Amino acid sequence: MKIRLLLILLLAASLSARAQLLENKDAFTHADTLRGSLSLLRTCYDINYYHLDVKVNIDQKAISGSNQFKFTATQDFTKLQFDLFANLNVDKVVYKGQTLPFTREANAVFVTFPQTITKSSRDEFTVYYSGKPTIAVNAPWDGGFVFKKDSLGKPWVATACEGVGASIWWPNKDHLSDEVDSMMISISVPKGLKDVSNGRLRKVTPLKDGYTRFDWFVANPINNYDVAANIGDYTHFSDTYDGEKGKLTLDYWVLPASLAKAKKQFGQNVKPMLKAFEYWFGPYPFYEDGYKLVETPHLGMEHQSATAYGNHFLNGYLGYDMSGTGWGLKWDYIIVHESGHEWFGNNITGKDLADMWIHESFTCYSESLFIDNNWGKKAGQEYNNGLRAGISNDSPIVGVYNVNKEGSGDMYPKGAVLLNMVRTIINDDEKWRTILRGLNSTFYHQTVTYDQVVNYINTQSGKNLLPVFDQYLYYKNLPTLEFATQDGKLLSRWIADAQDFTMPVLVKIKGGEYKFITPTNHFTPVAIDGATETNIEVDTFNYYIGILKD
Ligand SMILES: [Zn+2]
Numbered sequence: 001m002k003i004r005l006l007l008i009l010l011l012a013a014s015l016s017a018r019a020q021l022l023e024n025k026d027a028f029t030h031a032d033t034l035r036g037s038l039s040l041l042r043t044c045y046d047i048n049y050y051h052l053d054v055k056v057n058i059d060q061k062a063i064s065g066s067n068q069f070k071f072t073a074t075q076d077f078t079k080l081q082f083d084l085f086a087n088l089n090v091d092k093v094v095y096k097g098q099t100l101p102f103t104r105e106a107n108a109v110f111v112t113f114p115q116t117i118t119k120s121s122r123d124e125f126t127v128y129y130s131g132k133p134t135i136a137v138n139a140p141w142d143g144g145f146v147f148k149k150d151s152l153g154k155p156w157v158a159t160a161c162e163g164v165g166a167s168i169w170w171p172n173k174d175h176l177s178d179e180v181d182s183m184m185i186s187i188s189v190p191k192g193l194k195d196v197s198n199g200r201l202r203k204v205t206p207l208k209d210g211y212t213r214f215d216w217f218v219a220n221p222i223n224n225y226d227v228a229a230n231i232g233d234y235t236h237f238s239d240t241y242d243g244e245k246g247k248l249t250l251d252y253w254v255l256p257a258s259l260a261k262a263k264k265q266f267g268q269n270v271k272p273m274l275k276a277f278e279y280w281f282g283p284y285p286f287y288e289d290g291y292k293l294v295e296t297p298h299l300g301m302e303h304q305s306a307t308a309y310g311n312h313f314l315n316g317y318l319g320y321d322m323s324g325t326g327w328g329l330k331w332d333y334i335i336v337h338e339s340g341h342e343w344f345g346n347n348i349t350g351k352d353l354a355d356m357w358i359h360e361s362f363t364c365y366s367e368s369l370f371i372d373n374n375w376g377k378k379a380g381q382e383y384n385n386g387l388r389a390g391i392s393n394d395s396p397i398v399g400v401y402n403v404n405k406e407g408s409g410d411m412y413p414k415g416a417v418l419l420n421m422v423r424t425i426i427n428d429d430e431k432w433r434t435i436l437r438g439l440n441s442t443f444y445h446q447t448v449t450y451d452q453v454v455n456y457i458n459t460q461s462g463k464n465l466l467p468v469f470d471q472y473l474y475y476k477n478l479p480t481l482e483f484a485t486q487d488g489k490l491l492s493r494w495i496a497d498a499q500d501f502t503m504p505v506l507v508k509i510k511g512g513e514y515k516f517i518t519p520t521n522h523f524t525p526v527a528i529d530g531a532t533e534t535n536i537e538v539d540t541f542n543y544y545i546g547i548l549k550d
Pocket of ligand 1: 338360
C-alpha cells in the first residue's frame with residue numbers, strides 16, 4: 001500500500017534543458033530523529049523475539065497489555081530506546097522481577113538497566129502499557145485502529161500503521177532495519193468475536209473476564225508495521241497451492257455475508273497470482289506461516305502472511321483501472337498488489353523509510369509481471385505504460401534518510417516504469433527473471449539499502465545502471481535525450497541531473513528496426529546510417545524520457 005486513486009490532469013511537461021535539483025524544504029524535529037535514526041541506544045540491541053499480548057476493549061476503544069522483548073546485546077550498554085506513542089501509558093517496565101526506571105521524549109522511551117548488559121548476551125524485559133490508541137481517520141493512509149461495524153452491526157476492528165509505525169499501538173523497537181526473528185501475537189477480544197493476526201493460529205483460550213484470547217505465532221522475521229490485529233465475526237475457508245517449495249496453505253477469513261463473493265474472487269485471483277510471482281520472484285517467502293487474506297474495513301495492506309483485503313471483491317482498484325488500458329480490470333488489484341509485497345517489502349525490506357521504493361516500485365511493477373504471466377509481455381508493458389498517467393514528477397522518489405520520511409508517491413508508477421526500462425536495457429528476459437529471483441534469494445528475509453539493491457542488479461546484469469537508478473529515484477526530472485545536427489551528422493546526448501548520466505536507449509529510423517545507442521552527457525554521433533533529426537524515432541513506449549530536437 002498505499003497508492004491513492006488519483007485522477008490527474010496531464011500537463012504538457014516542459015522539460016528545461018537545465019534540470020533543477022529539488023531542494024528539500026521539510027523541517028525535521030528531534031522527535032523525527034528519535035523515530036527515524038539508528039542511535040547507539042537502538043543499535044546496542046538486536047531484537048530476537050516479541051510476545052505481544054493485548055486486550056482490545058472495543059466499547060472503550062482502549063487497549064491494555066504487554067510486550068516482551070527478547071534481544072541480543074550487540075555491545076555493552078546500560079540504557080536503550082524503545083518506541084511507543086506518547087498518548088499511550090507505559091505502566092511499567094519489568095526486568096528480572098524488578099521495575100526499571102524510564103524516561104519519555106516524544107514517542108521514544110528510554111530504559112535504564114541496573115547493571116551493564118554485556119555484549120553478545122541474550123536478555124529480555126517486558127513493557128506493560130495501556131490507553132486509548134490513535135484512531136485512524138482514513139486507513140490505510142493514516143495509521144492506528146479502525147473501529148467499525150459490519151453490515152449486521154457487529155464490531156469490526158483492524159489496525160494499519162505503515163509509515164507512521166507500529167509504535168502507534170504497541171511498544172517495540174520501531175525501526176525498519178531490525179525485524180524480529182519470530183513473534184507471538186496474543187490478542188484478546190470480546191467473546192463471540194475472533195482475532196486474525198499474522199502467522200498461524202496456535203491456541204484459542206476463553207478468559208474468565210468474558211474475553212477470548214487468540215495466540216498467533218509468526219515463525220519468520222516480520223516488519224513491525226506488518227503486525228496486525230483484525231477483529232470481527234469472521235468465518236474461515238481454506239485451500240492449498242502446490243508451489244515451488246511444496247504445499248502452501250491458503251487461509252481466508254471473511255465476514256459471513258461475504259463468503260460466496262470471497263470464494264469466487266479469491267478463487268479466481270490467488271492461485272494465478274502465486275503462479276506468476278513464484279515464476280518471476282521465486283518461492284513465496286513465508287511457507288511456514290502460510291498465505292492468508294483477511295477481509296478488513298479498510299482498503300488493504302501488505303500485512304505479512306495475513307494480507308488485509310478491503311477491495312469489495314471487485315476487479316481493478318475498487319473497480320477502477322489504474323492504467324486506463326483495460327488490463328487493470330482483469331484482476332483484483334488489492335490481492336495482486338498487496339500479495340506482491342510478500343516478496344518486495346516483507347521478504348526484502350528497505351532499512352530506512354526513505355527507500356520505500358524498494359517496497360512500492362517493485363510491487364507496482366509486479367502488477368505488470370502478473371499481467372505478463374497471464375496475458376503476455378505486450379499486455380504487461382501496455383499496463384505499465386498506462387501507469388504513466390499517475391506520475392507527478394514533483395519530487396524525488398527517495399525520501400529523507402534517518403527521519404522516517406518517505407519520498408514521492410511516484411515511487412509507485414514511476415518506479416514501475418523505471419523497472420520496465422531496466423528490463424528493456426538488460427534486453428534478456430531470462431536474465432531479468434534470474435535477477436528478480438536472485439534479489440529474493442540473496443536478500444531472503446533481510447533488510448537492505450539502496451546500494452545493495454542497485455549493486456546486485458549491476459553485478460548480475462553486467463551493466464552500470466547506477467546513473468539510471470539515481471536519476472529516476474533521487475531526482476524529480478526525467479532525463480532528456482537531445483538530438484542535434486553538426487556538419488550533416490546526427491548527434492545525441494543526455495541532459496540529466498545524475499552524475500555522468502548515461503543510459504542505453506532504443507532508436508530507429510522510421511520503418512527500420514530498433515537498435516541500442518548509448519549516449520552520454522556529451523554530444524556523440526548516432527551510429528545509425530542515414531539517421532536525421534526528422535527520421536529518428538525513440539522507443540518511447542518503453543522509455544519514459546524527454547526528447548529534445550534542436
Ligand atoms: Zn504497496
